Amino acid sequence: MTSDQEALREALHLIAPGTALREGLERIQLSHTGALIVLGYSPEVAAICSGGFRVDTEFSASRLRELCKMDGAVVVDTEEWIIRLANVQLLPDPSIPTNESGMRHRTAQRTARQTGLPVLSLSASMRIISVYLGDLHYTVDEPETLLARANQAVDTLDRYTQRLEEVVTTLGILEMRDEVAIRDVATVIQRMEMIRRITAELNGYIDELGADGRLLALQVDDLLRGAASERALVLRDYIRSPELLGQAEQQLSALSGESLVDLTQIANILGLGAYEPSDLDRNVVARGVRVLAMVPRLPWTTVQIISEKWPTLTALRNVTTEDLQTIEGIGPYRAQMIVEHLQEREQLASELAARW
Numbered sequence: 001m002t003s004d005q006e007a008l009r010e011a012l013h014l015i016a017p018g019t020a021l022r023e024g025l026e027r028i029q030l031s032h033t034g035a036l037i038v039l040g041y042s043p044e045v046a047a048i049c050s051g052g053f054r055v056d057t058e059f060s061a062s063r064l065r066e067l068c069k070m071d072g073a074v075v076v077d078t079e080e081w082i083i084r085l086a087n088v089q090l091l092p093d094p095s096i097p098t099n100e101s102g103m104r105h106r107t108a109q110r111t112a113r114q115t116g117l118p119v120l121s122l123s124a125s126m127r128i129i130s131v132y133l134g135d136l137h138y139t140v141d142e143p144e145t146l147l148a149r150a151n152q153a154v155d156t157l158d159r160y161t162q163r164l165e166e167v168v169t170t171l172g173i174l175e176m177r178d179e180v181a182i183r184d185v186a187t188v189i190q191r192m193e194m195i196r197r198i199t200a201e202l203n204g205y206i207d208e209l210g211a212d213g214r215l216l217a218l219q220v221d222d223l224l225r226g227a228a229s230e231r232a233l234v235l236r237d238y239i240r241s242p243e244l245l246g247q248a249e250q251q252l253s254a255l256s257g258e259s260l261v262d263l264t265q266i267a268n269i270l271g272l273g274a275y276e277p278s279d280l281d282r283n284v285v286a287r288g289v290r291v292l293a294m295v296p297r298l299p300w301t302t303v304q305i306i307s308e309k310w311p312t313l314t315a316l317r318n319v320t321t322e323d324l325q326t327i328e329g330i331g332p333y334r335a336q337m338i339v340e341h342l343q344e345r346e347q348l349a350s351e352l353a354a355r356w
């Protein structure tokens, strides 16, 4: 996300349903007066304001509506939530390009480009809220439209998480049998990345829906249940050097929709060296970090020390309680817990495999 996109998201959050600002905008829409509102008060804004008068009054929805009945723009200081100016003429640099028609929208776009602040433009005739920020232009949807789209995305997330659960379970079984192929790891990461993308889209809807999006946020939370930490653990299990983790995350999120379908590209991002589709069948071994992280109350630093000493899951599965007690901070009780946990996982994997 670029900084403008992030700022746009923050601006959408400010005007989300349930906020005082949105209530003001809805009142303006009902009264068909239209509006031009600058969200932020900076020296750049002050420099392009002409005429009008100072208000310096606490923000309220009804005040905004009243002030927007007058000609000109309103400037709202969103740091302090104070309406600073009203009835002002905005005079942005006329050489700044604009592809809008109508003076209000053209001024809004130029002002946003010149000041870097969000500028709202509400047309008197149409029930549309336009947000301009830098070079971005966003048309705010009605909450019903947004909710319909968000619900579709939740259905997709639901299907994706079910499919992920299947492939992660398969990976767990194969890990315990030393039968993991590059394809299995790449498939899990592919699914996780698809989930990350749909979640980012949903978070955008949640931000924009404000109070109307609370139920949606709970649904998403429920569906994700620790998905982000599981993703990090799978990556740690198969990316040899931890310093490449951040780079891999970046490259995964930069993959186009088409490239995400290609498992060899994902495998290469993980550093697993797959140049042709047949390379995907080559075996790989997990470090076992994910399995260790599931041991109850085992501190992360201890997980790291253990996996440094026994750097593969295969090696880990052969450790004894005596071996583990050579590590500082692991006594007989904890050593026993770790060994039992590994045995349980192995047992579970063979039970599940028997059902295949």
Ligand SMILES: Nc1ncnc2c1ncn2[C@@H]1O[C@H](COP(=O)(O)OP(=O)(O)OP(=O)(O)O)[C@@H](O)[C@H]1O
Binding pocket: 034, 036, 070, 071, 072, 073, 088, 089, 090, 091, 101, 102, 103, 104, 105, 107, 122, 123, 124, 125
């Ligand atoms: N530079 C400006 N500074 C402040 N306010 C402006 C500016 N330009 C336009 N406006 C406001 O927008 C109103 C509508 O202007 P105009 O009719 O030219 O734009 P429009 O885009 O065609 O209108 P609408 O958006 O309502 O369809 C003006 O009456 C004024 O209140």
